[in-house]
Amino acid sequence: MPQAFNSRNARFIWAAIGALADDAAHCDADTIVRSKSLGLTVDARRLQLPSAPPLQEAFESMAALERGEVANPDEGRQVGHYWLRDPGLAPEEIREEIYSSWAQIDYLTREASARNVTSLLLLGIGGSALGPQLLSEALGPGSRRIAFLDNTDPDGFHMVLSTIEPASTWVLVMSKSGGTVETRNALIETKAHFRSRGVDFASRSLAVTCAGSRLDQMAIKENWRDRLHLWEFVGGRTSWASVVGLLPAALLGMDWRSLLRGAAACDASTRVADAENPATLLVRAWHSLAGRAMVVLPYRDRLQLFGRYLQQLVMESLGKARDVQGTLVNHGLTVYGNKGSTDQHALLQQLLDGPDDYFAVFVAALEGAHDKESKEVETGVTSSDYLLAFLIGTRRALTAAGRRSLTITLQRVDAFHLGVLLALFERAVGLYAALIGVNAYNQPAVESGKRAASRVLALMLNLRDNVTSAASDADQDDVEMLREYLALQQSERKPSLPTHATPQLQACKRNRTESLSSQALCDGSETG
Numbered sequence: 001m002p003q004a005f006n007s008r009n010a011r012f013i014w015a016a017i018g019a020l021a022d023d024a025a026h027c028d029a030d031t032i033v034r035s036k037s038l039g040l041t042v043d044a045r046r047l048q049l050p051s052a053p054p055l056q057e058a059f060e061s062m063a064a065l066e067r068g069e070v071a072n073p074d075e076g077r078q079v080g081h082y083w084l085r086d087p088g089l090a091p092e093e094i095r096e097e098i099y100s101s102w103a104q105i106d107y108l109t110r111e112a113s114a115r116n117v118t119s120l121l122l123l124g125i126g127g128s129a130l131g132p133q134l135l136s137e138a139l140g141p142g143s144r145r146i147a148f149l150d151n152t153d154p155d156g157f158h159m160v161l162s163t164i165e166p167a168s169t170w171v172l173v174m175s176k177s178g179g180t181v182e183t184r185n186a187l188i189e190t191k192a193h194f195r196s197r198g199v200d201f202a203s204r205s206l207a208v209t210c211a212g213s214r215l216d217q218m219a220i221k222e223n224w225r226d227r228l229h230l231w232e233f234v235g236g237r238t239s240w241a242s243v244v245g246l247l248p249a250a251l252l253g254m255d256w257r258s259l260l261r262g263a264a265a266c267d268a269s270t271r272v273a274d275a276e277n278p279a280t281l282l283v284r285a286w287h288s289l290a291g292r293a294m295v296v297l298p299y300r301d302r303l304q305l306f307g308r309y310l311q312q313l314v315m316e317s318l319g320k321a322r323d324v325q326g327t328l329v330n331h332g333l334t335v336y337g338n339k340g341s342t343d344q345h346a347l348l349q350q351l352l353d354g355p356d357d358y359f360a361v362f363v364a365a366l367e368g369a370h371d372k373e374s375k376e377v378e379t380g381v382t383s384s385d386y387l388l389a390f391l392i393g394t395r396r397a398l399t400a401a402g403r404r405s406l407t408i409t410l411q412r413v414d415a416f417h418l419g420v421l422l423a424l425f426e427r428a429v430g431l432y433a434a435l436i437g438v439n440a441y442n443q444p445a446v447e448s449g450k451r452a453a454s455r456v457l458a459l460m461l462n463l464r465d466n467v468t469s470a471a472s473d474a475d476q477d478d479v480e481m482l483r484e485y486l487a488l489q490q491s492e493r494k495p496s497l498p499t500h501a502t503p504q505l506q507a508c509k510r511n512r513t514e515s516l517s518s519q520a521l522c523d524g525s526e527t528g
């Protein structure tokens, strides 16, 4: 009869933890940091690291950043995400704004309860969705259901909106710029869904955006329930510690203050340039293994979004064409990986037998919320035992194959330790960017994709209306796919402009031969 967790399992676990240490026996000994206060160990002993590069200047630039000096030179901005979890570091007026954002979160949390809100619908993309998605998955299930519209796919809209009960749902529309097209499109679809169900949208909607943005103005004009403001000095990929992450976490009943406590504790540790700094091990890994991909393997389902989250944090911060001197560097750090042990059935074959072009980052959480309920699957062994054994076993196999890995071990996945983990990588990204001289806080390249898309839209509108002069030579190789798409869409398609098109939309149609700037993308708010 399978037994629940018992002392024998505990012995198995301690033996496995001992293996974590024993395994280290053959590794170089000076690259592991254990922090009891953070509940964190970073073990880089299997990376074959050379001695650390000089980091003093990187730490000095980090200190200047935290003092509020401009650290995003291309956009002339401060970088203030560390202030969000320790407002005492922030300039006076900003400190008060941070505290009042927390008060607004508490107020809305009470309001949601008073109004029997049972579910949340979050509209956002990139940093305006990934943070909330990671927090809700890692710390869930929350006290309310949450769904996300983080793309511009009608199938996705249908799949999610068909499960939404507008009357008991609050809509969180998140966009720092307030002009991101995918979020605008999702907003139009969501408004239509509320209208189709005869439910008032505005009284159930919160705008999370920079003051004065188009989204902010819309929320004022349409009298939405509330508006929560973001600061220019917090980038999308580090906005989880602002209302972007904290508001949904609070509305889901999560311990968002412990998230901030964990991040603040980690910040305090990684602010100091000493041997106990866990972030410098990641910096040393990225520096000495430059050019290799980082394969992120969290061995907990709660962290299965962590790799996707790091793709934005790391690749949008470090993937840069030029360094701060303007020298062409085309720097990048590729991130992939989902979760263990699942990825052992997908990536591991190549990781073991394929090119040695990566290093693995294992993330272990020694205590799972339900480990103790774990049934015996073999005599004296539980599923939980297997999870840790698979991590250690996979790491052993990689080491035996001469492959490199770093292991981050957390006590458990709770708000405090998630805050620690997020802050660890934010600091490592900042220090490493300073070390190699790239601006980690802008994302100039992403605009090019948006501009190209607006030109394609103009071409599509002209092809749809058979404006023969539409396609230039450069367009030819796209025309075939566009024509195929249009043919499929054409049958039941409505006119290319809504019948009640506003003057803006009419102008858009008349001027469509020019490329549609991201502003002129026929702001559909009036039609929403």
Ligand SMILES: O=P(O)(O)OC[C@H]1O[C@H](O)[C@H](O)[C@@H](O)[C@@H]1O
Pocket (backbone or CB within 6 Å): 125, 126, 127, 128, 174, 175, 176, 177, 178, 179, 180, 183, 235, 236, 237, 316, 443, 446
């Ligand atoms: O929050 P938003 O202004 O809507 O931006 C959402 C995302 O889109 C942009 O393309 C940036 O690359 C991301 O850093 C940002 O998080």
